[in-house]
Amino acid sequence: MIKRKKEKQNNNPFYDSTLKKRHASAARFKKFTLTSLLFSIAFLSFFLFDIVGKAIPAFKVAYIQTEVTFNEKSLDDTRFAVDKKYRDLVSRAWLRDIPSLLKENPNFMNTTITTWVLADDQVDQYLKGHHHKLKENEITFVENLLSQGLIENKFNAIFFTKGDSKIPEYAGLYSAIVGSVLTLIITMMVAFPIGVMTAIYLEEFSSDNKFTRFIEININNLAAIPSILFGLLGLAIFINLFGMPRSSPLVGGLTLALMTLPIIIVSSRAALRAVPDSIRQAGYGLGLNKIQVTRDHVLPLAFPGVLTGSIIGLAHAMGETAPLIIIGMIAFIPDAPTMVTQAATVMPAQLFTWAGMPEGMYIEKTAAGIVVLLTILISLNTVAIILRKKFEVKW
């Protein structure tokens, strides 16, 4: 059998003795490409797993049930509101809010109420099995409370309703979320009209001359310029030259707008280009002029594509940090800004600040903030994809 095969091979003038080797090499090559793809996917899964694993504990936080006394003395120094044994175990920041709690409920005055008080971050970290600094006697006390059911992990609402704090258990993402919203409103108000108008000019009105080509090269370059350089632009021009307030959503929004512009222009141009010429010809045939054709026919048809591109640009701007650090949007912001000229911080910048803190609870909160940020970004991108699928016109 083998002999006959060998003979056959010898008689075959086209037989290539290296064929087996060549096939093996082709298979190896395929394996290499598959491995590299799997590497990317494996990394993505490891990364998500790691971040979510770190983030989950932060969505729960320890509370201690104890008696809180509301009287003049505890108003004067809020540490006296709880029993001496609890003083180092409950959150100082939570106690500091007692006066405002009394303002809301004046009938609490001169009463003692048993309630759930936010625990100190060290207690919380101890219960989560992380690194902590509790003393021996405190640990036995906490264990004791735990066995009586007087310590409970509750949903961490503070994380979503409070601003930044120097006290880890009281730090939240709220003021950064507001800062992000204000900044992105400015960004979109500037970048969307300018981006779409540029795209309309380049696709519908311009002829292929040097000026147009120069603009095109510029846009392509702008898309690839490192984002940190936009920060230098914002610092030198918006803050130093125009005197706009440092750390404000106004400056941040304008800087991000210039960065988002190329994304919106490129996707809007693609959307306009996808509208077939017959639509335009039909419009001209009915006696419309160029502006009417563009405004009433081409633009509405291209709008889903324009919107998709803008949402992707928005998501991009939302995750950007480097230029905002340069213009000072990493300030400590405990209260949410109400105006675009006030000092503010944005979500990624807040995460950056927290990531540099030594306390374990900040690290946990950074991971939780990342999960929040990624959820928003993925939802935005999903909306963009759905919009495109739903309104896409097949010509």
Add this chain to the structure above:
Amino acid sequence: MSTFESRKRSRELNEKLIKLALISAATISILTTFGILFSILFEAIEFFKLRSFWYFITGATWSPGVIGSQFGALPIFAGTFVITIIALGVAIPVGLGSAIYMSEYASATVRDYLKPLLEILAGIPTVVYGFFAAITVAPLVVKIAEFFGLEATFNSALASGVVMGIMIIPVISSLSDDVIRAVPDSQRKAAFALGMTHGETIKNIVLPSAMPGIISASLLGLSKALGETMIVVMAAGLRPNLSWNPLEDMTTVTVTIVNSLVGDFEFNSPETLSAFALGLILFVVTLILNMISLSLIRKFKEKYKVNTL
């Protein structure tokens, strides 16, 4: 008749105004580029009035904030170079391999699922990568180095370089995938007809044809690595360190820019202005890389008459 005339005139005026508005919108992008260039250039010139340009380029001591401060950026350039090389060492093989698999081997349905997955990598904010590099990858590098009896710092160039490389994978894979798919099928069929295996066809026919696009993608990845800020700010070191050992800490151009601007120096001090001098170098280098990359891709488009790239 006269009302008709005036209506026509007002409409023409209107048209002109709209066109003017459109042109001015388009000019914004030019203004931005020049705004960046000049704002950086003027401050950089201020810096070079205070300190020598030659020492800035070739000097090996970077010591801002002390009396007799020196601004020799060589260790900063070296650190940037080492981290960038590590990043590209990860990103080019993995990105190109992924692109080849997606464009040559994967079926259309598999591709439809895989491409968005890679795009998720592109959509992750860099601050998130930075956190991951600093909290997870850097300790891992230290542990692995310990296993081999080596000593690594907690802000090693290797950790930030590898994570940066992963960030760049989608930049390279997405453009390479488009370029490989733009290579006409007739070339593949001709190669098959001559008895080449699929692997040989890709290596000898498809990749050489797609090479301008692949180089263009790699240059884009290179420029992205040079300008990347958050990963290195969070995971790489602050110490200018002239060394080739990737397990040591080193700093980069972008880290130094951030640090000199976040510090409490006067705006006109050489400490702050040095950020703009470094920014100028970064701007010029990335601009040149982008220009080469764009012209390569344009040539590719003209050769194969594709306009989807």
